[in-house]
Amino acid sequence: MSFVPLNLLQSCTTGADGSACQKTSIMFLMLIANLFGYSVDGNYLRIRRSGTKTQRIFPQSTPKEYDFIIIGGGSAGCVLANRLTEVEEWNVLLLEAGMEESKVSQVPAFAPYFVHSNIDWNFKTQPSEKSCRSYRGGSCVFPQGKGLGGSSSINSMIYVRGNRKDYEKWAQLGNAGWSYEEVLQYFKKSEDNLDKEIVQSNPTFHGTGGYQPISHFPYTDQNAKILINAFEELGYKNIDVNARRHIGVTRLQTTSKNGRRQSTNSAFIQSIRKKRSNLFIETQAFVTKVIIDPETKQVKGVEYTSTATGKVKIILARKEVIISAGAINSPKVLMLSGIGPGSELRKHGINVIYEAPVGQNFHDHVTTLGIVIKLNKTSSIKNNKERLKDVYYYLRTGKGPLSSTGPMVSNAFIQTNYEESDNLPDIQYTFGPVYSKTSGIQPLSYFDAIGVYPVLIAPKSRGFIKLNNTDPVWGDPIIYPGYFENSLDKYRMIEGIKIFQNMFNTTAFKENEYQMDHVPLPNCKQWKFNSDKYWSCVIREYTASCYHIAGSCKMGPQTDQEAVVDPQLRVYGISGLRVADASIMPIVVRGNTNAPTIMIAEKASDMVKDAWLNKS
Template structure:
């Protein structure tokens, strides 16, 4: 493979002083493509069709070499975990299908995270125009990045390891999903985890020795600890936020290992890919439908496109959809499972009517709250940037081994919050001040600068508990093409009001001694589409939220888990699709309600638990984990840690 960055040439066609469009940016992209554009997995796996063709049995009336016990659709945050865990049973053959290519080395550089967005490893999806969000964006659409690559969105995300609040999971169980309380799922969080910061965490809540390494970055610039100190001045305690409480601040842990991103591909598939002969992996294989016998409603396989050909593969036991909250509902609908009125528009035979695609939720945020830096800007010359790139390539250390100010986290409550859970999380994003005030939309669309270099910090309040709900629908012009995403962001007024309160609370940071002594200042240049309202007024911030809407890319909920009497549910508590035998969904789409935190760690947990549910069903043995002891009695041995 050869990774390709986003095409800036068309975006930068108009004359602009935004430096993202300067020749040096194009030279930077050329350099990193040359240095990091390949994949280590191509070197390890020169034959992309490795291990096919040694099983030539008839199945369901079909004579096919592509016959397996399980077929996993999507090698993303969930699918890689499921494929690993199912192939632990040596007599089970598993096919893992990924629509994208191998994971490129450029994705492994933490500070290069923005470069992956809208590149060749991103599906490139956009929301449909809405009257209350993304109004200033091109065409009124917001980009929704989704990984089209081995590792899926764990290869594309910003690597934050945060699980949300324990009550989020208790809420799932209370809604009629037994086995999903936090006490039930904590063992699965711990099972996958290899936490390498024993001195910074509460060990009761963490795992050691799992596949997925979790750690703080090896590099923090001077702003990072000043920002944490500022939050502490405002009364937020610094502690491990992956425990039984959340409101406070922390230096985030990430899914990295020794200065490199560790996607679920790197953690769960790469170590076993050429060692387990019962695992077959196919890349560039896009599944278009699940093959379902319409008479007995049993899933028997999948149809996928690869190398210009339509291929069918068959599953003796189960098909598992792990294509994510946007693609899993699309595949179900293409297979005849979904809302009858929607499927009939496309002349798709309805096999099972379910509320597929509904209940879409996401963590929305906004551009506009910008702090300019005086003494602590980290900008560099082109020559210094290239030196950092070469240094990182040799050592996996230096500024490029982290994500700048994004390492700092805070959870807070606004006046709309109830109970003990936060309703706002703050993301502190690296920004070029001059670029942003010159053209905020073009700056966002062309953002490829490494996160290590900035002279401004965009303070983004993240809406943790949105009331608004969206829907995923099939594309009217091409049902197999990009699904239509109706995000409906800020459809509910309370979401907008909560966002504004989040903005106003964030401004308290500028009152702290920690940031005041460094010369942090609010950039008070009104954004172009919001000049009708006085800068800093509630109306101004509402305009910014609706016009310069953005997201941290956490879509969930479109194949909702719920009890049988819940007409909006698509899967049961064992993740089985209602009305269809031998078909499960295991990914973010099953979340009944979005968790109050980052979604990657919960999706890995869902995959761990889902894998055990499958094993329990087919091995006919009780593999449920024993109840955990209370925190006060739990100890981690030195052997377990090491």
């Protein structure tokens, strides 16, 4: 299989007015699919070494028993597969529902093309009176990576760890071993920071030599520089957001190298896949349940269906099964396996093996689409010939506009008056390209306006995940994100919008003729533009997820009635089962979640090694 936008015309529609794409946009998207749509790994050869001989063999059918089975080959699963196969006598099976990672994922500017494609799970939220009201079906989209690398293969590559106090709070909640000082070593362990200046400036906080390359993109759009300059004019210091300070403006580092995305598959799997004979990977493996002895509560193995052949397989685990399927699919797998709220499981005819609050505590960083900067001097829109030139330049060099994410590389972290703790941000400003004069989805490199997204990074609201009512196994889980159930979240967002508007008074904005788009959004035009009622309407009608979903398999001490896993990430009530991904976060960190998810997997792998290698 290769990368395919599932519905070319739908993927190539503005969405705002429903207009069809220009033919040039369709042709450009087809070109991208043809040039970059093939697998990164292809028909890889497994290398097995014996003494001085090297034998090359194609992948064989998988054995029926392994020491460890990892469910999900995403941001966490790839890290776990790497670290556990460091123990040569352990056989490890990595199961991934999607396909091999596609070459198209490597190009930073192509991220918009992945939504609604076959490398996206295509999740949507349930309708709510308080959010996402103006979209089709009253639903917000929840892109999640499907394929090796998971969401690290389709995200914006932003490397932000969160705030020191996030992890201190985790520890205070009863999660021993998860304080900032204790998790910092795992951030540094995975990191291969390629920007010498950053490492030299803050060696306490950065590592080199790890599997995960971290760097700045080789290309920086002029608009990203203007945004940073404007924040500095307002008094925000230019910071390394992964060091001591967290309030300020920054040019982001990313999970990239030489202008190319480095997903956890690229970083942790491709580097070892041909070298370790104890690593087994099966893609297109849709897990339907973990097999658990209902009497002993001991994990036996995993049942899954090969979507390539349609065959149902059962694989046994000698030691543990580790679920790393993400904050939506990890609770789904647990519930299908008989672990979850009893009433929910019985409703679907699932035998209840252990009652647990699986799917609760679900939360996300939420934003809105309401603020747009019109560009009068710094538009980066190009015609088809110019864009093709950029494509071939990128193919030759890994440089140019396609090697970056446009205005997204600039970010700022600020504090509203609603945040009670000192020096803690509660709003993160991120920026995205807007195509007001063209139809169709474009690479992040080309835009004539900038969308301003005030991201709520300290949400109080909580939602939940339930099984699909019609088809709990193959149907998408029911997602209630709970946006703005706590009204404080809305007030923080409105203040974040107001604070940003000070940017239009800066010299940087005025010199470059940045102007705020004063055209009211259609479903809020009954309110005076820029009033609190207007922004309250915008937040409710034009909600957007930042895809930083977390918490649905909460980590906590046994006294925590919401906890699903203990601080060792072992599922309560079950032997031989852990969860290791963003779903275990008791409280989502104040920043992007990919780097913390990698950290969680690094720490989890050490916990597993300690449990089995140091057994008395």
